[in-house]
Amino acid sequence: MSVNWAGYRNARRRSRQAGGVLGVAAVSVVTGTVWFFTAGQFLAAEPAVSGPSEAPVFDAAWMKPVTPPYPVPLGGAAAALEALPVKGRASGGDYDRSAFGQAWQDADHNGCDTRNDILRRDLHDVAFTKGSKCKVAAGTMHEPYVGLVVRFVRGAESSKDVQIDHVVALGDAWQKGAQQLTAQARQNLANDPLNLIAADGDANQGKSASDAAAWLPKNKALRCHYVARQVSVKAAYGLWVTQPEKDAMARVLESCPEQQTVVPR
Incomplete structure (x- = not known):
């Protein structure tokens, strides 16, 4: 085709x-x-074209592991959600992206910046720019959020069609516990492969810093996995959920009681 x-x-x-x-x-x-x-x-x-129910494998041999403050809980996602603390949202007026470190640095010191690491992980038929083993020039993917086949082509205008989304948005994390993390833990959160996924640029912009109470992927086949992944990230970094957020997550997970937490592998 x-x-x-x-x-x-x-x-x-x-x-x-x-x-x-x-x-x-x-x-x-x-x-x-x-x-x-x-x-x-x-x-x-x-x-x-329907997207897959799950994103691609979350780790790769060239990507060094990121260590969160706490291990991702094993087992059912619904049980892990119940274990998350429920609190109100803290003020976000002092949020600054720099609190999570420089954007798309080579945080794991593997020679490639995080954006290109995730593009290489999530795209198929990857081509690199001439003379580089890191900078992704092109590739295709079954985009998870809208469920369509998407082509990435590096360019001044075209690069933004595929963006790297923080599954738990950094602005949301800041208001739900990340202010209390160390600078290194926040940098890890911003660069953790578990919390990153290549996605349609428009969908990513539409999501912005929303939590599950305000935004879920248009591709319904991904929602159970998406929520389980948010629960896994929040548990691993000691973040909390608001009551409306927990209620929205629980409604999604009711449709997939066998859904497990998401652990990098």
Whole structure:
């Protein structure tokens, strides 16, 4: 099956200019080509390509492990959620991204910055820029949040189409316990592969610093895993949840009682 990436990128550009969102994909039954349309141009009940229920493997041989303050609890995600402390949200007025260290540094000292580490981990058919074993130039992925096949191409405009999302947003973490962490622990949280995933740029921007009470992935097949991963990160870094957040997480996990916590492997 071939993908009309030029049509996809043009649709994204027109959608942004119109203030809309990229909505659906259609497959030609004659050519097998995937065509992308903005929601205002074409309507369909479901995306043509569904995303996986789980993201790719979270660690790789070239990525050195990150050690959180506490081990990720093993077992059911619902039980781990029940063990998280429930508190109100602290003030976020003093939040500054620099409190979590320099963005996309080589935190694990493997020779590659964290953004390129995660792109290399999550993309398929990865190509690197000439002369580099780190800087990802292109690749494809089954994007987890919107459930479509997405192509990453490095460029001044195109790079932002695939962004690296903090599953537990740093702004959310700051208001739920990260202020009390050491500077090193906050840097680990910002660079922990467990808390990072390559995602659609528009979806990532839409999520911003939201917790599960305010934002869940459009791709419903991912929601159980996504919530379990947030629970795992919060447990590993001693963060808390608000009551509305816990209630939203519990509703998701009710649909998948066998869902386990997410442990890097």
